[in-house]
Amino acid sequence: KPPELLLGASEYSSAADMWSVGCIFAELLLRRPFLQGKNSDISQLDTIFTVFGTPNETNWPDHQALPLCSRGLEWDETTAIPFDEIFTAAPKDAISLLRSILVLDPNMRFSASQCLSHPYFSNEPAPTPKEKLVLSA
Numbered sequence: 001k002p003p004e005l006l007l008g009a010s011e012y013s014s015a016a017d018m019w020s021v022g023c024i025f026a027e028l029l030l031r032r033p034f035l036q037g038k039n040s041d042i043s044q045l046d047t048i049f050t051v052f053g054t055p056n057e058t059n060w061p062d063h064q065a066l067p068l069c070s071r072g073l074e075w076d077e078t079t080a081i082p083f084d085e086i087f088t089a090a091p092k093d094a095i096s097l098l099r100s101i102l103v104l105d106p107n108m109r110f111s112a113s114q115c116l117s118h119p120y121f122s123n124e125p126a127p128t129p130k131e132k133l134v135l136s137a
Contacts, residue, residue: 003048003055004106006041008067015106018115022101029090029098046075052104053080060105093120 002019005012026034035051037044049055054075055063063069083095090098097120100110110118 001041001044002106003045003052003104004066006045006048007063007069007073010067013106014111015109018101018109018111019106021112021115022098022109025094026087026098026102029087029094048104049075049078051081051086052102054078055104059103062107063104091123093118093123096120 002016005016023034035044035047037047053059054077055069056077059080083099084090087095087098097110097115097118100118101115103109115121
């Protein structure tokens with residue numbers, strides 16, 4: 001789940017889906033689970049904030065308006081882990097794309113259209129042509 005839903009947002013937007021896309025892309029790059037919480041929403045938030053840093057007025061200006069934050073739920077201040085320290089084998093354009101999707105503030109996350117315009121999808125190497133893909137029925 002994206003952090004805004006874990007913090008009690010009542011509206012589900014395409015930004016929540018883009019968070020999921022970013023997590024899947026991260027797992028493909030890492031070849032292992034990414035942001036794996038334990039068995040509760042609070043544990044999941046702990047995991048997210050350990051990687052992305054604690055929400056603040058700079059990285060998510062309106063997070064305090066979310067239900068769990070407005071009820072006084074707080075975390076110890078942490079700073080984000082640089083993505084190039086997590087995704088050590090990923091090319092720079094892949095890390096750039098991830099940084100654009102996996103953003104705490106849902107208003108700042110790239111949309112699907114913005115992602116498709118990202119250089120990651122036009123840089124070399126080009127994708128394998130469809131006719132050369134081996135597809136079994």
